[in-house]
Amino acid sequence: MPQPWAGHIVEGRTTVLGRHHPTRHRGTLLIHAGRGPELTGVPLPRPAIRRFGGFVAVAELIGCHPADGPCAPVPPASRWHWELARIRPLSRSVSARGRPGLWRPTNEQIRLIERQEPLWWPCL
Numbered sequence: 672m673p674q675p676w677a678g679h680i681v682e683g684r685t686t687v688l689g690r691h692h693p694t695r696h697r698g699t700l701l702i703h704a705g706r707g708p709e710l711t712g713v714p715l716p717r718p719a720i721r722r723f724g725g726f727v728a729v730a731e732l733i734g735c736h737p738a739d740g741p742c743a744p745v746p747p748a749s750r751w752h753w754e755l756a757r758i759r760p761l762s763r764s765v766s767a768r769g770r771p772g773l774w775r776p777t778n779e780q781i782r783l784i785e786r787q788e789p790l791w792w793p794c795l
């Protein structure tokens with residue numbers, strides 16, 4: 672997603688992400704900051720986390736609902752709200768070219784992310 676939204680998630684300013692489409696995906700979601708240009712007219716995150724062109728955080732996607740609930744307004748303006756939890760910023764961003772929609776990172780990108788933050792947990 673474009674900056675500064677990715678930075679807002681990293682900073683914990685929001686746990687709700689505005690998207691144009693709903694999703695059935697639940698579980699790990701990697702937050703990717705686009706190369707730019709940065710959107711204007713919204714507050715900027717701290718310079719240290721204004722990173723571009725890579726993964727910047729690991730989160731859990733725990734729900735999705737139409738954008739007509741009490742949590743509006745959620746940036747960016749959109750029809751669906753994706754609910755995030757357990758947002759863990761990466762101390763170093765992992766370079767990746769963004770794509771539209773949900774997409775799979777390469778095995779090498781996953782390896783670099785897992786060095787900083789384990790992506791999978793055992794459960795009972």
Ligand SMILES: [Zn+2]
Nearest residue numbers: 740742743752
């Ligand atoms: Zn909402």
